[in-house]
Amino acid sequence: MYSIIPSAQTIILSCIKLGITHVIISPGSRNAPLAIGFASNKKFKCFSIIDERSAGFFALGIAQQTKHPAVLVCTSGSALLNYSPSIAEAFYSEIPLIVISADRPLYKINIGDGQTINQLNVFGKNILSSDSLMQDVNHQTPSIVKSNRQKLIKIPSNRKAIDKLQSDIQLYNEGLIQKRFCECINLLKPVHINIPLEEPLYGFVEKPTISLSNKHKKISSILEGDDNYDFNILKKHSKILVLIGCCSPNYFTKKTIGKIKSNSNIVVLKESTSNIEDDSFFGNIDKIIAPIELLKNRHEVFDSIRPSLLITIGGMIISKKVKSFLRDFSPKLHLHVGLNKANDTYYKGVKHILKDPNVFFEKAAFIKTPESSYYNSWKKISNQRIAPHKKYLKNAAFSDLIVFSIISSNIPSAYQVQVANSSPIRYLQLFNIPRSNAMYCNRGTSGIDGSTSTAVGASVASPSPVLLITGDLSFFYDINGLWNNYIKSSFRIIIINNGGGGIFRILPGHKDNELFSKFIENNHSLSAKPLSKLYGFSYQNKSSKRGIKSALKIFFKHSLKPKILEISTPSERSSKTLKNYFEYLSKNQDFKKL
Incomplete structure (x- = not known):
């Protein structure tokens, strides 16, 4: 079934068009045109989660696995605010979520009407975008006209003028929805669409009464790789540290791993959430670094393993110890390789290489870098942890x-x-x-x-x-x-x-x-x-x-x-x-x- 309200139909048809299938719905009445529209359509997998805060993280878990947007649908008022923690998490973890909030018509906001707040931009800077659709004027037109605060329809106005206005509104809403949904997919960030819905809310039809226009241009990713990076810069560095943050499983190919570990001047540090396993890469970062902090000659030791080039890959880093080490003993150059955000975590400035890391290391492998004992230095420290670690745990x-x-x-x-x-x-x-x-x-x-x-x-x-x-x-x-x-x-x-x-x-x-x-x-x-x-x-x-x-x-x-x-x-x-x-x-x- 489809709501008789055009904007509700447009949201659902846009999701179908882009292959968005997972929808998490929290209870309410204002969102009924969306909730029933999604739930009655076999193209969607719908889940009912009562607590919006929990629903937001539930959706995040789904999108984390599928790498495709999950849709959140809620009613008006404070319900929307409860998504805030999960939206912030999605924003900084680069996980795609689409928030669809039902709202009262604009002319009912801030006049003491029930269950109303200012719903636009409630997530502040912790979301990629927050937009409100234009209200449909061909649904319950008499109610719109009745308000002395509405600025939607000129009074007096005839049916032809209203139909023309509705056509313009429909085209605007379609374009906005497509743009934001595509940005969510391409940039892996959460977006928010607010929909003002006029009562009655429970009118439905078996088939949609609108069809999506083909006038809108296809939205491509804003991020594009730069094939002009000068890989000869690598020739200058005999101490290269690759630090891998949060990554999906199989992010790196076996070929890439082989190319990285064949260099004696490259050290790779990984974390539990890096989801990469190779005996030549160093995990348990805190176990390696923390004991050095307790030494009297710690500055001398840390300086000996200071990298000249730092290459970061993936998302957030868990280890505070490695952050402290790289801030105090900073590299000459910091490159971040990948399509996710390049954070200046180590206060050195960061150059963002917009390339798939597998492609980057494929090209970097042809550059002959200076031989060094950098890898062996880290290996010896790591080896010194093995026996004491086992002995301590035993006792x-x-x-x-x-x-x-x-x-x-x-x-x-x-x-x-x-x-x-x-x-x-x-x-x-x-x-x-x-x-x-x-x-x-x-x-x-x-x-x-x-x-x-x-x-x-x-x-x-x-x-x-x-x-x-x-x-x-x-x-x-x-x-x-x-x-x-x-x-x-x-x-x-x-x-x-x-x-x-x-x-x-x-x-x-x-x-x-x-x-x-x-x-x-x-x-x-x-x-x-x-x-x-x-x-x-x-x-x-x-x-x-x-x-x-x-x-x-x-x-x-x-x-x-x-x-x-x-x-x-x-x-x-x-x-x-x-x-x-x-x-x-x-x-x-x-x-x-x-």
Whole structure:
């Protein structure tokens, strides 16, 4: 069915034209022309999510997997504001979302009419664009004319004039929708379209009463590669550091990986969310860098591994340690290669090379660069971490560090891993996760507010089963992420519950007192057990090495229900264990051998 309102039809037909299929709808009446129009059309996969904040992250999870826009549809008023956290995350993570907000007619705004706010530009600078369609004048014309504030129709006006005006409005709306939708697809950024809808809202027809015009030009990507980059610049650099941020699996071809690692003057640092696996690339960045910070001659050591050329690829970087290192020991030149935004993260200025990294390294491979021992220097440091790391874990007391060590080595290869922010993603950075386990984390804004909803959304669009690894605050914060009918029986959640924001004990400068516990760490004694029952999950709680290992043996086996494994850990001991871990690694390194 299609609404009799032309602008509602135009939105739906435009989505069909561009192959946009996933639509997340939150309840309301003002958005009924859109909700019913989408839901009754077999070309769309529609999902009903009550909480708009959760719906936004649910949509983000879908778009994260499909690399194609997911559509959010909400009613008027404060409903729209609840999308803000997910829209900001999508903007900085470069994930395409289309927000369609239903609205009252413009002449009803700011006069005390119910459920109205100023809906245009509510997301500020955290979105690519925010536009309002022009209101249709051929729908309920008498109601429009009746208002003494409307500026849509000249009075008096005849039917011919109204039809001509409606034709112009239709052409404008079509052009705006196509432009914004194409920008969303090409630039991988969220966009917002606001639609003023006049009552009645529940008139429908079986077939559309409009057809889209072919007058609008096809919108191409604004970003275009520059084939004129002078690759001879690479000849000047004997210390090249490639730093890879958040990337999709299979972002790099095997051929590219081979070309990169064949150079002795190139070092590649990767993160858990880089989703690239090669033994010659260095992961566990904090494990390499943090122990150096504790040395008396740290400046000398860091200077010896300072790059002359930094090449960044992909999205956001998790490691604070590598950011600090590259800001204090900055390279001569910073290139960012790829179509995503080039951030001047390291205060050096950045040159953006708008090329697919595979193409860039294909061409760069023909440039002979100076031989050096740069790779070997990093390799020796990395090798010095192996034995102390294993020895410390073998003897360490039960803590968050031990828990993440156990989890990281017991994830089945079939599972995709979604990770919450704060402690979970930072701990996992210390361990090797097989490449077969694609890993994702909302690093655009690094918030804890939508991890569960994102994971559930991702599980809907992913062919692989999904594991969410989360902390207690993140889990309880986004509990509405479980308030839907789309959770698969294969969905798994591991909650590391240390009774509060344990990460704040890790950060330097904290003072362990009542105010810290209450207002910073937010100590609590909550358990996920009653929530597991409420949302239909199987549940276990463990608080020992043996208990966790035993639980994990059956945790991923086929079941009729999704499962939650809650692991209780001691907060104070966990922070001390991590601090002692880095000190132990630092004491067990010998830079005389480098």
